[in-house]
Amino acid sequence: MTEGRIGAVTAQLPDHSKLLRLLKEGQSRLGYLPESLLVDISKSLGVPLGDVFGVATFYSFLSVQTQGRHIIQICKSLPCFMKKSQQIINAVEDVIGEKLNTPSTDARFTVHLTNCIGECDKAPAMMVDGRIYVELTPQKIAQILKDYK
Secondary structure (H helix, E strand, C coil): CCHHHHHHHHHHCCCHHHHHHHHHHHHHHHCCCCHHHHHHHHHHHCCCHHHHHHHHHHCCCCCCCCCCCEEEEEECCHHHHHCCHHHHHHHHHHHHCCCCCCCCCCCCEEEEEECCCCCHHHCCCEEECCEEECCCCHHHHHHHHCCCC
């Protein structure tokens, strides 16, 4: 493909930086991205709804489902798995009383698995609202989560 044709093709692509900015603003304002917001963004940018939904579901910091006030992200990388992260997942689910990806009944927490958070040497690890906790044990989970109201 010649350079001129590449320029013509990229000129037809939607401005995804604007799309991502609007999705992040919506997530920040509402706590998640309801379908009605995705439709509004699609119409305002002239981007197909499927593309908007695709971007909204691609990034781990965006959600199309309601979320708890605090987001728990448990690392699912191989080092954490090898250090028994499943025990951490089970302990978190026991403390909050819900399974992965479901807001707790008191709307305090939602738990997600995430790819590497960069603490492999201190596995298993998790983040709560962006704060990293490492060298976790099931016994540490209740202590950590009690401070999140």
